[in-house]
Amino acid sequence: MTTTDWLEDLRRERSDLGRASTAGRVADVLRTRITEGHLRPGTRLSEEDIGAALGVSRNTLREAFRLLGHERLLVHEFNRGVFVRRLTVDDVRDLYQVRRILECGAVRRVAERMDADPSIAGRWPDLLAPVRAAVEEGESAASRGEWVDVGTANMHFHQAVADLAQSPRVTEAMDHLLAELRLVFHVMDAPQAFHEAYLPGNRAILEQLAAGDLAGAESGLAAYLDTAEAQLVEAYAAGAA
Amino acid sequence: MTTTDWLEDLRRERSDLGRASTAGRVADVLRTRITEGHLRPGTRLSEEDIGAALGVSRNTLREAFRLLGHERLLVHEFNRGVFVRRLTVDDVRDLYQVRRILECGAVRRVAERMDADPSIAGRWPDLLAPVRAAVEEGESAASRGEWVDVGTANMHFHQAVADLAQSPRVTEAMDHLLAELRLVFHVMDAPQAFHEAYLPGNRAILEQLAAGDLAGAESGLAAYLDTAEAQLVEAYAAGAA
DNA sequence: GGGTGAAGGATTGTTGAACAATCCGTCAAT
DNA sequence: ATTGACGGATTGTTCAACAATCCTTCACCC
Structure with a gap:
């Protein structure tokens, strides 16, 4: 330079x-x-x-x-x-569709890039640091009973997962998606309980990522998204009627 | 109603x-x-x-x-x-990163949804129609020697692949991505040759999709994206200097 | 009571003028 | 060659104005 x-x-x-x-x-x-x-x-x-x-x-x-x-x-x-904007149930479903594609895609892409370039493995703990920080942030907030912060940390977790793609456009898309999701949560009766239930799952996904089991992490992520979507659609449909 | x-x-x-x-x-x-x-x-x-x-x-x-x-x-x-906007080589790389996530993710998602809901298979030829139309559009344009239209058809092909996700947000993201890519092609010396070389690959991907070999189609798509990115980065870096 | 049409007020969408601030190119002085 | 000043062009913002649209209310009729 x-x-x-x-x-x-x-x-x-x-x-x-x-x-x-x-x-x-x-x-x-x-x-x-x-x-x-x-x-x-x-x-x-x-x-x-x-x-x-x-x-x-x-x-x-x-x-x-x-x-x-x-x-x-x-x-x-x-x-x-x-x-x-007032989101519909179809909006919620579409948001989860996109989350699957972005978050699972990001994990898959980083796995593929590790295969192609083994030097990434040496930097993997550093790349994972924001994911780890978000998990710890959530656990800390839960131990203090700060449920709003649990929800915030959960979003940080998912943003950090998408950031594994190391793509400015994916990061921005995920940022916008999570902002939209906030509109959904504001309409929900008890968003805190929604987020808090997923803390152990986030920890498990982190440990899988850290152990290099990227396929396992992706499966865990997909399972989380399926469950969260079903739960959210049910809560949203009930609350928005 | x-x-x-x-x-x-x-x-x-x-x-x-x-x-x-x-x-x-x-x-x-x-x-x-x-x-x-x-x-x-x-x-x-x-x-x-x-x-x-x-x-x-x-x-x-x-x-x-x-x-x-x-x-x-x-x-x-x-x-x-x-x-x-003037795109950089890093922009081009990021665009292909996002394309992999969107296009391969769309194919993967439709495969997953077929597993979960076999009735989708009955509608699969209809869902594939825009993909097929884009392939035929490209082949027709090539046979007439209309290279600009070949490029347009190639973009329609990839838009149609992303549309398999049946997600308004994915469709919109892909639309924007392809618009950005056009900025790249305008700077290239011979974009027509770039698109035309991929026609047989598009046909192969279509046939794999039609035959239900979604994993094979996804692999073909990923291989195309890898090749196209490498070629485009090389051409763009040379042309933009 | 219900339906229709008109009127009025509030608001949006757009235009154009004005002005302060900023940028950039040019020129002069060192 | 470098620096600083100046002037012109342009941007970013504000304000006022007006036409068009929407929505609410009211009056009238069946």
């Missing part, structure tokens, strides 16, 4: 700080509000009200809405306004 | 026609221009010029740009404007 290369890196890095547009910042604020459940599915976001509350113009707010639309957190209804 | 149900469907269907926003329509026009190669990677899209050319205001155009951003066709550079 030459001097101009790292200077360029530094410049780019600095330019990423404090250079977000107002539209981008507004989108961040709204995204957080939505994924944390303050703005519930079905809520209508009035340009006038939100613009006044956040102190931005309607045009800027509209740009922010467009930014959030692609994350499927908002839905634009032409001439009727913008709403926090 | 009751009367009110199909009336509602009809109303929704009618309401989807001619109810696109101007921002949405502008995004469509720009998307087509980009994916067809008229707006080349690296091109800067001046709000003033594009707005004047399309007869829309800058604010509307900015919304359209935000709509296209999430498809990775455009890249916003703060205070510098909006550019048609």
